[in-house]
Amino acid sequence: MQTRTQIQNFFDRLADTWDEYNCANSEKLRSMLAVAGLPRHARILDVGCGTGILFPYLLEHCPKRVDAIDLSARMAEIAQRKNMDERIHVRHADFYDLNEGSRYDAAVIYNAYPHFLEKALFAEKLFRLLVPGGRFILMHGSGRKKINSVHHGRDASVVSVPLRSCAEEARHLSRYFEIDIRVDTDDCYILSGLSKESASVLHLGVLEGNA
Incomplete structure (x- = not known):
């Protein structure tokens, strides 16, 4: 907190x-x-x-x-x-x-x-806020190298973590989303996908089991 x-x-x-x-x-x-x-x-x-x-x-x-x-x-x-x-x-x-x-x-x-x-927590919360088949769009108007250099300063590094490649960032997100768009260039960064309906059913079952 x-x-x-x-x-x-x-x-x-x-x-x-x-x-x-x-x-x-x-x-x-x-x-x-x-x-x-x-x-x-x-x-x-x-x-x-x-x-x-x-x-x-x-x-x-x-x-x-x-x-x-x-x-x-x-x-x-x-x-x-x-x-x-x-x-x-x-x-x-x-x-x-x-x-x-x-x-x-x-x-x-x-x-x-x-x-x-907290990337895993972020992915789960994002999933819960979207309808099954809903789309998430994670994007930056600069390349990853520039983004990370901006966040490298003493104050900024406390409130941010480095942006990783699309493949690495998708690790937590792919548990809940079908990632269908990955753009990682010197000019921009985009990671996007659709909420898994099967994940939705599984997730609700887990919640009901813990109720």
């Missing part, structure tokens, strides 16, 4: 100047979402939404609803100020505390995955 507080405080400090140093590359974002298979007319969870950089591009896919969350209260506040669409609902929330009764057709994690330190 202490580490999550550290992550929240880290991004609260950066929030007011975040947009000055993190500009959207519209063409790249559109291309990555298309390659990753973001469905249209979907209920979407934007995990680690930051200041709302993805909002215009998610709306281009005509979503039914977008729930955008961030562990940083200040990031979420800025995102809400920029939100001009009633389909987008922004809130300050911990991903791990989300109500699993509200399930999504897709979840997008953009430039945030290294800050989820």
Whole structure:
């Protein structure tokens, strides 16, 4: 819990100047979402939404609803100020505390995955939040080498872990998801897949057995 507080405080400090140093590359974002298979007319969870950089591009896919969350209260506040669409609902929330009764057709994690330190726990929670056959999209607008260099500093290294190859990162995710898209270049990083229905049945059986 202490580490999550550290992550929240880290991004609260950066929030007011975040947009000055993190500009959207519209063409790249559109291309990555298309390659990753973001469905249209979907209920979407934007995990680690930051200041709302993805909002215009998610709306281009005509979503039914977008729930955008961030562990940083200040990031979420800025995102809400920029939100001009009633389909987008922004809130300050911990991903791990989300109500699993509200399930999504897709979840997008953009430039945030290294800050989820417990990868196995992240994969399981993500699975529980998606409908069977729902798609997760993990993506970065830079290559892995650059991402890891940014997170190498003293403060950043406390609140992040290095991004590994798609094959390595898929190790925990493939327990719950059929990984069908892997892009690991000097320019971007995408890992995407569909929730396993068989895993859903197995998982529910385990839960019922422990009830």
